[in-house]
Amino acid sequence: MENNELPADVALMWRLRAAPRRGPKPSLTLDDIVAAAIAIADEEGDLAAVSMARVAERLGNSTMALYRHVKSKDDLFVLMSDAALERPEPLPDDVDWRTGLIFWADGVMAAIRKHKWYAKVPISGPPAGPNNLAWFDLALGALRDTGLPEEAKVGVVMGLITYVQGEVRVAFDLAAGFDENPAAFQQYGETLARVVDPRVYPSVAKVIEAGVFAMDTSFEEDSDADFDFGLQLYLDGVAAFIDRVGVKGG
Incomplete structure (x- = not known):
């Protein structure tokens, strides 16, 4: 990795990974994939329930379509862990x-x-x-x-x-x-x-x-x-x- 290159997981979470240049315009987004994966994990109460194939099935796409956005299930877990922790409410005024x-x-x-x-x-x-x-x-x-x-x-x-x-x-x-x-x-x-x-x-x-x-x-x-x-x-x-x-x- 060059000194000015972001780590792959950071680039992925901040949506800074370059989109594919070839082929048709993707029919789903990275946010769609993450939301579907979180929904599956929530329904089952188990991270092990999430697989690329199952997420693809929920979205009505092929598994290969997911790999245009996410390289692996580990990458998907990284995205899920950040997305699930929704933005916090601001601190109340004047608290110690x-x-x-x-x-x-x-x-x-x-x-x-x-x-x-x-x-x-x-x-x-x-x-x-x-x-x-x-x-x-x-x-x-x-x-x-x-x-x-x-x-x-x-x-x-x-x-x-x-x-x-x-x-x-x-x-x-x-x-x-x-x-x-x-x-x-x-x-x-x-x-x-x-x-x-x-x-x-x-x-x-x-x-x-x-x-x-x-x-x-x-x-x-x-x-x-x-x-x-x-x-x-x-x-x-x-x-x-x-x-x-x-x-x-x-």
Whole structure:
């Protein structure tokens, strides 16, 4: 690749890949292909349901017609992952950095929850598509008055992205397990109590005795509470970092 040439996946997401010069005018667009692929994945709740042949069938075109726009299924997944994450709402006026990042994290979770397959999209690099960059920009903007240097702002946001993405993937996998066998979750504390020897696992035994594993709310409520708890812990760390590194009123 020449120094001035964009990476292929970036050019594709930004619609900067040159269109075919020969042959008849295409009867479908790249946006048509991506929308059809997302619709299939949403209906099945599974990224594995998406194939070039199935997308072509939905669009009433041949598979070869798709390859005029998308070179591979991996390219299609890249496009889907950016398109599914719709542009964020702007930050509310005059919010502090913490409220702004909570708004951001909740928005990302809401966007991803519309697409159960999203957590299965491979992560191969930092955000580079237009929609992902819009979210990245929003989070960086929430830190604008913290006085943090730009490199530190990126570090804070990338850490938050890692937390949110990790929580999404774990939550989706656990939700699938709960749907398959809810009793295993509901009886988890009771099950552990029967096998855990306090002399061997003293700390785990204290947790069980405190009733931490008793499921007295819905799975969704538990998942939301876990997400919020972890988010607040992360932001507490960011607050301490800002106090140490940031410039007040900066």
